[in-house]
Amino acid sequence: MENTAYLQATSPVTQPLWWQCSVIYQICVRSFQDSNADGVGDLAGVIKRLDYLKDVLGIDAIWLTPFYPSPMADGGYDVSDYADIDPLFGDLATFDLLVAEAHTRHLRVIIDYVPNHTSDQHPWFIQSRSSHKNPYHNWYVWSDPNTDGSPPNNWLSVFGGSAWSWDATRKQYYLHSFLPQQPDLNWRNDEVKTAMFNVLRFWLERGVDGFRIDVAHFLMKDPLLRNNPLNTSLSPTFWRSFGPYDGQWHFYDQGHPDIHKLYQELHQLLDDYSDKQPRVSIGELHRPDIGSWAAYYGRDLDELHLPFNFRLLSVPWQAQEVRLVVDELESVLPTGAWPNYVLGNHDEPRLASRLGQAQARVAMMLLLTLRGTPTLYYGDELGMQNGVIPPERTIDHWAQTMPGLDLGRDQERTPMLWDGSKHAGFCPPETEPWLPVSQRHEQDHVMAQLMDPCSMLSLTSRLLALRREHNALSIGKYLAIETTAEDCFAFLRQYGSQRFLIVLNFANSEQILDLSPFGPACIILSTHLDREEHLDLDHLTLRGNEGCLIACKA
Template sequence: MQQPVWWQRGVIYQIYPRSFKDSNGDGIGDLRGVIEKLDYLRDLGIDAIWVSPFYPSPMVDFGYDISDFTAVDPMFGTLADFDELVEGAHARDIRVIVDFVPNHTSDQHAWFIESRSSRDNPKRDWYFWRDAKPDGNLPNNWLSVFGNVAWEWDEKTRQYYLHTFLKEQPDLNWRNPEVKAAMFDVLRFWLDRHVDGFRLDAVHYIMKHPDLPDNPPNPTRGSGFKPLGDYDSLLHVHDMAHDDIHGIFREFRALLNSYSTERPRFSIGEIHMQDWGKWASYYGANLDELHMPFNFSFMFAPWEVRAMQAVIDNLETHIPAGAWPNFVLGNHDEHRIASRVGRERAPAAMMLLLTLRGTPTIYYGDELGMEDVEIPPELQQDPWGKNVAGFGLGRDPERTPMQWDASPNAGFCAKDIPPWLPLSPDYALVNVETQLRDPRSMLMLTRRLLALRRATPALNVGAYRAVPHDTCLVFGREDGHDRWLVAINLTDEQTIVQIPEHGSGQIVISTKLDREEMVKLDALILRSHEGCIIHLTS
């Protein structure tokens, strides 16, 4: 049997660099701030960091509108800082994953500036330029995820260009081989700087139907994971996820494989898709495409047994044989887990994330139970929330600065410097320094869970076995004769789990961090929102 590699055994920790640690006094986090906190990350027990975009950008979409794919924005530091970050992380046995944003560039990128300069510019076809229809209407009916139509008029060349997101983010034409070659050179640039993998942003958008036909109307206006306003009025069958994307993914995987002779390189794709079969197809028919497409389903499932169990069952049913699953509870685009399910349930959610079969991703601050922060209108930054008002799509609340200590500005930046987003009013209580002194804190629970997971093959790469129950999520993890049971009460009431066929065992960790006794599983008492990891002995 092939030995599991680091991205199967390990835990990924997402860092949103603007909000992690400011090292130079401008109120914005940066790469040197991440370097300063590498020891914290090592002691936490994670195995890889995913660093969200730090590339040069006008910051219209806070780094996802990139004007240079192979440099570092001075706001975040220098390439030398990045190299030092990678070296320091590797010295602590932490891998480094970076964002790769393949669907679009900034409208300030040199490629787009050339492309829009004239209709006969050699880079014209690097983007999607189209005439208006004979009746003067738009080239088609496609809509932007961020509100309004997906076409922007260029007065100089008298054509429209396509933008799936903001008008400042024109879409690249991946059917042009020059675009693909240039973007693969971007990957090589960062691989040569020793990154361990890529998180592929919005990657299912890169291949559209070659004829750009109208999308059909959506009779239900149902969006999928969450309401997106007018974008939901169409079925997005032609503006994303064309079948030709699989060929691109296979070439991408081959490139990563060519760099994996010394140590395995890794890819995980941001793919929002409710069709489990189509989602699973991005592993590749021969497991030769993405190492993993992100599984976002937990972030949108109600906190109740049937819904959560359905996510696990669907994944286990549809994932191809030999493929590796993953789970995520939070990121820079969705409300924090402690706000979605309640702070009292957050410890159970963390236990669930770190004990299921598959690679977990932790969002910075979730190890503390950080919550969303209400941002006053005059301080809001995110264009999505501004452009599509009334749907709660603004992402500022989950992007607020990391809370390091109880000092002014939570140790994120100097006390006399305003941070780029307001801090949570509870930072004096919810912060790293305070929780390190509390043996029953969320941070200490997370550290214990990570340490147990790392030390226990059954919990990081072992088999998964569902144990049906009405009010609790119960499942087994097994590696040979080493058997474990995880039982999590998702309700507000104490409950008794009766599974006598599992015998007895030792509670190794409770989310309450106050019990480690032997228990018989014919009557396991779980308090409200309590989870237990039990090492089975019979």
């Protein structure tokens, strides 16, 4: 049954780096905890909840979404100052306290780094657009119009329309891969690279443990600004349809080969700060080809430590489809590279809304037992569902610029559910939160789930505890197991004498499996949280929507 070559490819890590045996928890700062009764989450609110994250839930690292000064045209991903805190979220002293308090609890702090574009209110862009003679004139991507006055090429914005906007002062077009309020920086200008690398140094000096790099594949464009070819197959270039944007193959407006040298330099910068503790780089990458995605690790693992792997967000939720994604990922990883998995984030509908509550539990067991670093989106440990956002409360500009495509992201960014009070403990009852709280907050909140031994929170915290306790579940090797049950995905995690089978039923009907080569064994955790038993594995019965974590005798 064992494939020796495959086991060798997924051999256990003997001296893991901290991020290889960690679980990362993504926090939308604006939605996590309001500390000053203004209806908006903030850094002080995150500090207030650190004990929950460490002691109740049991995660290892937090990733904070942007907290920089911003006009908030795109939820803070339009930065107007990279070296400060928006007053909406606090100040630098509060940030420093957050890092110190997190580190006291042995929690790592990862922050968002937004290098592709700034806000159009950033001083750099204000100066760049003011004159061709300004020292900042070449800090952004500018181009003359075609002879007929049209944009220089056919590139499109992810958020709809042309990626070029006309500036009447310079009498040129500037590039914006997203909103017009988010002009793209010119990373071919060494002054830009120096300034943006200094941004990294600024936060490294303040003690951050790493960076999640926003749209990491966008930084380098084709220097000749060639037209993108048409995508006549209409195959989406991201994981879901973005409308007209998917009418092109994005060969020239992102991911130019020069980008790999840039990430080698960034890797070296982080190494320079890793004398006491390694610093991690995590890249947001949407690449249609898995080989081009894997290339961002670098041939010598000298680029991104963790190119984010989003493939489980889009795959049909069927056992064999999911297994194919996992096995294909393992097959393309460069030697020594470390995998990672994501099942939810601030840009995708909630896990429980996509899969339903029953399969969300199966998905949680999958996420926290696969080989690699998992990222857990805030609230998914509760089974939070998409919020209901009335039209008059819509904030996300994507929903407004591309109506009819259901691309709004407010639904997955609603406030965290802490208790059963009017606004779920996110903010005082008399304060209006920035987005509506879930209509199910009275039964889905943290306090209620802490009292329920069968809750999603109880399942998640137990999975995290088992992962911490057993090296096999964090840094052990992975081996997919063949079964005759098409609706089941089974795999082995092993480290030394520790062996665990994870068996997941993706159907709502009972499945019976013969896994006798691995018995006798003991079920130590079921997603139903009602089953712990010794058994032989020649007749393993899984109920509908059940996953089991099984300890095998050595």
